[in-house]
Amino acid sequence: MAEKLATIGFDADDTLWHNERFFRLTQDRFATLLQDYADPDHLMDRLLQAEKRNIGQYGFGIKGFVLSMIETALDVTGDRVPGSVIRALVDAGQDMLQHPIELLPHARDAVTALAKTHRVILITKGDLIDQERKLAQSGLGDLFDGVEIVSQKTPTVYAEIFNRLGNGPETGLMVGNSMRSDVVPMVEIGGWGVYVPHGLVWEIERAEAPAGAHKYQAIDHLGELPALVERIEAG
Incomplete structure (x- = not known):
């Protein structure tokens, strides 16, 4: 039995x-914001590597994702990323945290x-x-x-x-x-x-x-x- x-x-x-589709939409926005500094495939690869490195410290979720995007933006621009881009990434994270289920x-x-x-x-x-x-x-x-x-x-x-x-x-x-x-x-x-x-x-x-x-x-x-x-x- x-x-x-x-x-x-x-x-x-x-x-x-x-859930994941909101991350993908934000990644597309990220690629647009950084298009003058890195091609999309290279940028996404750098972002994925940052996320893998940071999971142990930030855990899973939107906040860690936003911090990994900011870190990647700093890396691909040699720390010259405009403040307006950082602000846009923070705003994107806020939008994700408020998105209806x-x-x-x-x-x-x-x-x-x-x-x-x-x-x-x-x-x-x-x-x-x-x-x-x-x-x-x-x-x-x-x-x-x-x-x-x-x-x-x-x-x-x-x-x-x-x-x-x-x-x-x-x-x-x-x-x-x-x-x-x-x-x-x-x-x-x-x-x-x-x-x-x-x-x-x-x-x-x-x-x-x-x-x-x-x-x-x-x-x-x-x-x-x-x-x-x-x-x-x-x-």
């Missing part, structure tokens, strides 16, 4: 609501349906204040039995959360759009990792699927998640 799932974890950004298709229905039958939790990484703002605006907050805003999503972090808020990772499921952060670490500790693709993927979040892993599944959209949970529990 298949063991019933006890706890279902949801990622937030680009799983429940749009737009839920992805099926997000509300999937969380609502599964909250009736399982313990559901939100596990997201990023800036605490910004993630709390987005959750409040989403209207989904009351559906979750727990909310975890973490600095990294690792096997150790998932094990601690699913042990504390569930019956361990073996009876847990994590669904998200990041193979690297949402799926692979959960599968590594014996839980179910469900990949739901989003059209835009941040380069840092790319990873290979855990091919051949019994507890790895992929769905086209969140509307398919309740039926997948039923199939898993039916064995």
Whole structure:
């Protein structure tokens, strides 16, 4: 007899609501502002390298992204970037922090349906204040039995959360759009990792699927998640 799932974890950004597209729009603005100093491909490569360097200090989220853009602007201009460009980048970050939340298709229905039958939790990484703002605006907050805003999503972090808020990772499921952060670490500790693709993927979040892993599944959209949970529990 298949063991019933006890706890279902949801990622937030680009799983429940749009996020990456706002970063892409700001990157386009960044490229326009710096077009006299660097071609777009070179600029984006320098920005990505800055983000990778800075994650350990700034963490994930808009504030670290803006600081990485400013650092990159200083680097590619030899510290001669105009103050007006710095101001425009700060303003762009403020706009991102105030942008209204737009839920992805099926997000509300999937969380609502599964909250009736399982313990559901939100596990997201990023800036605490910004993630709390987005959750409040989403209207989904009351559906979750727990909310975890973490600095990294690792096997150790998932094990601690699913042990504390569930019956361990073996009876847990994590669904998200990041193979690297949402799926692979959960599968590594014996839980179910469900990949739901989003059209835009941040380069840092790319990873290979855990091919051949019994507890790895992929769905086209969140509307398919309740039926997948039923199939898993039916064995």
